[in-house]
Amino acid sequence: MYLKSQANSINNMLKIENLKASVDNKSILKGLNLEVNAGEVHAIMGPNGAGKSTLANIIAGKEEYEVNQGTIELNGEDISELAPEERAHIGVFLSFQYPVEIPGVSVTNFIKTAINENRKAKGLEEMPAKNMLKMIREKSELLEIDRKFLSRSLNEGFSGGEKKRNEIFQMAMLEPKLAILDETDSGLDIDALRIVANGVNKLKSKDNAVIVITHYQRLLDYIVPDFVHVLHDGKIVKTGDASLALELEARGYDWIKEEMIS
Amino acid sequence: MSKYTEDDLREELETKEYEYGFYTDIESETFAKGLNEDVVRAISKKKNEPKWMTDWRLEAFRVWSKMEEPEWANVSYKKPEFQEIAYYSAPKQKPKLNNIDEVDPDLLATFEKLGISLEEQKRLANVAVDIVVDSVSVATTFKKTLGEKGIIFMPISEAIQEHPELVKKYLGTVVPTSDNFYAALNSAVFSDGSFCYIPKGVRCPMELSTYFRINEGGTGQFERTLVVADKGSFVSYLEGCTAPSRDENQLHAAVVELIALDDAEIKYSTVQNWYPGNNEGKGGVYNFVTKRGLCETNAKISWTQVETGSAITWKYPSCILKGNNSVGEFYSIAVTNNYQQADTGTKMIHLGKNTKSTIISKGISAGKSQNSYRGLVQINSRAENARNFSQCDSLLMGNKCGAHTFPYIEVKNKTAQVEHEATTSKIGEEQLFYCNQRGIDTEKAIALIVNGFSKEVLNKLPMEFAVEAQKLLEISLEGSVG
Numbered sequence: 001m002y003l004k005s006q007a008n009s010i011n012n013m014l015k016i017e018n019l020k021a022s023v024d025n026k027s028i029l030k031g032l033n034l035e036v037n038a039g040e041v042h043a044i045m046g047p048n049g050a051g052k053s054t055l056a057n058i059i060a061g062k063e064e065y066e067v068n069q070g071t072i073e074l075n076g077e078d079i080s081e082l083a084p085e086e087r088a089h090i091g092v093f094l095s096f097q098y099p100v101e102i103p104g105v106s107v108t109n110f111i112k113t114a115i116n117e118n119r120k121a122k123g124l125e126e127m128p129a130k131n132m133l134k135m136i137r138e139k140s141e142l143l144e145i146d147r148k149f150l151s152r153s154l155n156e157g158f159s160g161g162e163k164k165r166n167e168i169f170q171m172a173m174l175e176p177k178l179a180i181l182d183e184t185d186s187g188l189d190i191d192a193l194r195i196v197a198n199g200v201n202k203l204k205s206k207d208n209a210v211i212v213i214t215h216y217q218r219l220l221d222y223i224v225p226d227f228v229h230v231l232h233d234g235k236i237v238k239t240g241d242a243s244l245a246l247e248l249e250a251r252g253y254d255w256i257k258e259e260m261i262s
Numbered sequence: 263m264s265k266y267t268e269d270d271l272r273e274e275l276e277t278k279e280y281e282y283g284f285y286t287d288i289e290s291e292t293f294a295k296g297l298n299e300d301v302v303r304a305i306s307k308k309k310n311e312p313k314w315m316t317d318w319r320l321e322a323f324r325v326w327s328k329m330e331e332p333e334w335a336n337v338s339y340k341k342p343e344f345q346e347i348a349y350y351s352a353p354k355q356k357p358k359l360n361n362i363d364e365v366d367p368d369l370l371a372t373f374e375k376l377g378i379s380l381e382e383q384k385r386l387a388n389v390a391v392d393i394v395v396d397s398v399s400v401a402t403t404f405k406k407t408l409g410e411k412g413i414i415f416m417p418i419s420e421a422i423q424e425h426p427e428l429v430k431k432y433l434g435t436v437v438p439t440s441d442n443f444y445a446a447l448n449s450a451v452f453s454d455g456s457f458c459y460i461p462k463g464v465r466c467p468m469e470l471s472t473y474f475r476i477n478e479g480g481t482g483q484f485e486r487t488l489v490v491a492d493k494g495s496f497v498s499y500l501e502g503c504t505a506p507s508r509d510e511n512q513l514h515a516a517v518v519e520l521i522a523l524d525d526a527e528i529k530y531s532t533v534q535n536w537y538p539g540n541n542e543g544k545g546g547v548y549n550f551v552t553k554r555g556l557c558e559t560n561a562k563i564s565w566t567q568v569e570t571g572s573a574i575t576w577k578y579p580s581c582i583l584k585g586n587n588s589v590g591e592f593y594s595i596a597v598t599n600n601y602q603q604a605d606t607g608t609k610m611i612h613l614g615k616n617t618k619s620t621i622i623s624k625g626i627s628a629g630k631s632q633n634s635y636r637g638l639v640q641i642n643s644r645a646e647n648a649r650n651f652s653q654c655d656s657l658l659m660g661n662k663c664g665a666h667t668f669p670y671i672e673v674k675n676k677t678a679q680v681e682h683e684a685t686t687s688k689i690g691e692e693q694l695f696y697c698n699q700r701g702i703d704t705e706k707a708i709a710l711i712v713n714g715f716s717k718e719v720l721n722k723l724p725m726e727f728a729v730e731a732q733k734l735l736e737i738s739l740e741g742s743v744g
Contacts, residue, residue, distance in 0.1 A: 060699050063691070088701035100696045104714025113710055114700040121701065153714070170700065 012073070013038045013209050014059070014178055019070035020234075021058050028054045030234030031070070036178070039206040043220055043245060044213045046231035047253045052213045053097060055231070056182040060094040061087045074178065089121040091177030091208075095167040095184050102154040107166060108136065110154045111173050118174065139172040143199045160187025168199045175203075180211045185219035197222030217249035230256055296345045299323060302450050305350050309419050312426060322439035322449030329443045335605040336634040336666055337574050342513045342548060349451045349484075407467070413497075414459040415470055418486050421457035428459055432490050436519040436556045436582070444515040444550040444576075448484045452517070455486035460495035460526070469724050471500040485516040491526035491561075500727055502533040512537075512547045514572075520555030520563055524585065527562040528555060531723050532579075533731050536571035538738075543601025543630075546573025553577065559585030559614070566722045568731040569596040569606060570738040578636065580609035583617035583645075590619040593719040595731075597712075597738045598631030598663070607637035607668075612648040612678075621652040624716045627663035628739055634666040641678040649679045656686040657715050659708070659739070687715075709736040 014036040021029040028051045036042050046052055058065045059072060061084035072080045079087055102110065116126045127135075140147060143165055155163055164184050171179050181200070185193055200223050204210060212223055220228075220242065228244040229236045230253070238244065238256055248256075302323045306316040331341055408415050414425060421429050439449040460466050491497050501518075514536060522528045530553075539546025549572035555563035565579035581590030592608035610619035619639065627633040633656070641648045656665035667684055689711055697707035712735050713720065720728055 062695055083703075084695060084698035085701050085703045088699055092699075094699050096696065096699075100690070100692045102693060102696075102711055102714055104717040105710055110700075110710070113706065114697075114702055117703065117706060118701040174700065 015073040017071050020068045023065050036209045041210045041225045043225035043228045044231050050231040051234045056180045093171050093176030093179045095181040097182040099155045099163045101156045103156050105154050107150045143169050144195050161192040168196050178209050182213045217245045220245045295348045319450050322446050325440045326446035331443050335576050337603040337605050339574050411464050412461040418455045418457040436554045437517050437552050445517050445552040448515045448517045452484045452486035458489045460491045460497045462492045463494040466497040469498045469500050483514050487518040490521045491528050493523045494525040496527045498529040500531050514547050515550045518553040522557050522561035522563050524559045529564045531566040533568045534571055538571050538602050539573040541600050548574045551577040553579035556582045557588035560587045562589040564591040566593040570734045575604040575606050577606045582611045584613045586614040587616045592621045593722045594623045595716045595719045597626045598633045600629040602631040605634040607635045609638040612641045612645040615646040617648045619650045623654045625656045625665055627665050628659040630662045632664045636668040638670040641673040641675050643674040645675050647677050652682045654684045658688045
C-alpha cells in the first residue's frame with residue numbers, strides 16, 4: 001500500500017514501522033508506516049480525525065500519547081523512549097497547530113534559551129550574543145518579521161498568522177533535521193502563507209526533511225512535496241506525488257475509501 | 263516512554279537538599295538561653311550602649327512581656343519557646359578589619375559557597391558591602407568613598423556610639439517599640455544591623471548592600487535597620503540573605519525603618535533565602551519581619567522583595583504616605599514550595615493629598631505550600647485625590663498547594679481612586695510540552711515560565727540582584743511542577 005520513498009532505505013532520516021498508538025485507551029494509529037529521507041518534503045493529508053496531529057505529537061514525544069507497538073527511528077536510532085527535549089536535541093522540530101502563550105517571556109528570550117539548551121545538550125558553549133543577534137536579524141528578515149515583534153511576550157495576543165510565522169521563525173533559528181509542520185497553513189491569509197512557505201523553501205536543504213500536515217492543497221502550491229500520503233483511520237492508505245494532492249482537492253477523500261473497500 | 267514524569271520531578275524535589283545547607287565552624291560566643299530584664303541589660307552592656315539606649319530596650323521588653331503573639335495570619339506552626347532562645351551570639355574573635363584579606367578564611371569560604379564571595383563583590387566596584395554574620399558586622403567596605411559624600415553607612419551598634427543624636431532622633435519613630443509582638447521583641451534584644459544616613463541633596467553613588475545570615479544553631483537573630491534619607495537625597499539599598507541548614511526552627515524577627523524626608527527617595531530591595539525547612543516541613547526559619555517606611559512631602563519609597571526562603575514568612579513592608587504628593591511602591595515575588603507558608607503583602611496608608619501607591623504582587627506556590635497575599639490600602643479623610651493601583655497574581659504548580667488573597671481596602675475620602683486586579687493561573691502541561699519540544703527541559707521551562715510571570719517585579723531590582731534573584735527562583739522551584 002505504501003511506496004518506499006527511495007531505494008536506499010538504510011539512510012532513512014525517519015523510519016516509522018507498524019506504529020500503533022493510543023490516547024486515553026482510544027486507538028488512533030493502527031499500523032502506520034512512513035519513511036522520509038533527507039532532502040525530501042512529504043505531505044500528509046487526510047480527513048479530520050484520521051490521526052494526522054497524533055502522528056506529529058507522537059514523533060515529537062508528547063507524553064499522553066501511548067505507543068503500543070512499532071518503532072520510530074531517526075537516523076537509525078530508536079527515539080520512541082526519548083523525552084521530547086531529547087528528540088529536539090537530535091533535530092526534531094514541531095511547528096504547533098496551536099502554539100501556547102508564555103506571558104512575560106519575549107520571543108527573543110525564548111529562542112535564545114532554546115538555542116542554548118540545545119547547544120548545552122551537545123556539549124557546546126552558549127552562543128555568543130553577537131552571533132545570536134546576527135542570526136536573529138537574518139532569520140527575521142527571511143520571514144519578514146518586524147523586529148519589534150521579537151520583544152513581545154511569546155504568542156501572547158498574537159494573531160493566527162503571527163503565531164504561525166513565529167513557529168517558522170523558531171524553526172529557522174533551531175535548524176532542525178526533521179521539521180513537522182502541523183497545519184501551519186490554518187489561520188494564514190494568502191500573503192502570510194506565501195511568506196511562511198517561502199521561508200520553509202529557503203530553509204530546505206539536502207540534509208533536512210520536512211513533513212507538512214495539511215487539510216488543503218493550498219499550502220502545497222507553495223511548498224511542493226516530493227510525496228503525498230493519505231492518512232485514513234490511523235494508516236497511510238495511499239501515497240503518490242504532488243499530483244495526488246490536486247486530485248484530493250478535486251475529488252475529496254471518499255473515492256479513496258471506496259478504493260480501499262474494493 | 264521514559265518521559266521525565268511528574269513523579270520523577272516530585273521525587274527529585276523531595277531528595278533535593280538545601281543548596282546552601284552547610285555550617286561554618288567559626289567559634290561563637292553565645293549567651294545562655296532565655297529572656298528577662300537582666301539579659302536585655304547584658305546585651306546593652308555588651309555593646310557598651312548609652313543609658314538612653316538601655317532604657318529604650320527595657321521599655322520595649324516591658325511592653326513585649328505583656329503582649330500576645332499574633333494569630334491572625336494564614337499560617338500554622340508551633341510557636342517558638344521564647345525562653346529557649348539565646349538572644350546574643352557574636353563571633354568570638356571580632357576582627358576589626360580594613361582589608362578583606364584579613365577576614366577569617368572559613369568565613370570567606372562560606373561566602374564563596376554562596377556565590378557571593380567578597381572578592382567578587384569587591385570587583386563589582388559599585389557595591390559597598392556591610393556583612394552581618396550572626397549579628398555582628400565583620401567587614402565594611404567602601405566606607406571611605408561614602409564618607410566623602412557625608413553618607414553614613416555602618417553597623418547600627420557603631421552608629422549608636424558615633425551618631426547617637428541621629429539614632430535617637432529616628433529610631434522607633436516609624437515602627438514604635440509597642441507596634442507589634444515581634445517588633446517589641448526586636449526592640450528589646452536587637453543585636454546589630456545597619457544604619458544609613460544620606461545627607462541633604464546627596465545622591466548615594468552606589469547601591470548599598472548587606473548580606474545577612476544566621477550561623478549559630480539555636481540562635482535567634484534580631485536585626486535592626488534604620489535608613490534615613492534627608493531632604494532631596496536618594497539611596498538604593500539592597501538586602502539579601504541565605505541561611506545554612508539547621509534542624510531546629512530558628513526565629514528571625516527583624517525591624518526595618520525607612521525615613522524619606524521631603525523630596526527624598528529610598529529604594530529598598532530584598533532577596534530572602536532563609537532555610538525553608540526540609541521536604542517534610544521540618545526545620546526552617548521563622549521569619550517575622552516588620553518593615554515600614556515614612557514618606558514626607560514629595561518623597562518616595564519603593565519596596566521590592568523576592569521571597570523564596572523561610573518555613574514561615576510574616577512580612578508586610580509598608581508605606582506611610584504622610585506628606586502631600588508622596589509615593590509608595592511595593593513589588594513582590596513570593597515563592598513557596600514543600601511545606602512553606604507565606605503570609606506577605608503590604609500596607610499603603612494614605613494621609614497626605616495627591617498621594618499615590620502601586621502594589622504589584624506575584625505569588626508562586628508549589629508542593630504543599632500555602633501562599634497568601636495580605637494587603638491594606640487605607641485612604642484617610644484628608645487624603646484628597648489619593649490613588650492606588652494593586653495587582654495580585656498567583657501562579658500554582660500542582661494540586662496540593664494553595665494561593666490566597668486578602669485585600670483590605672478602607673476609603674474615607676470620596677475623591678480617592680482605588681483599583682485592584684487579581685489573577686490566578688497554573689503552569690500547564692501544554693506550556694511545558696511546547697518548551698520541551700524546543701529542547702528546553704522541564705526544570706528550565708519552569709524557570710523560564712516563572713521568570714516571565716515575575717518579570718514586572720524582577721525588572722524593578724537593581725542589576726546585581728536581578729541575576730541572583732532569577733537564580734534563586736530556579737533553585738527554589740526545581741522539580742516542583744505537578
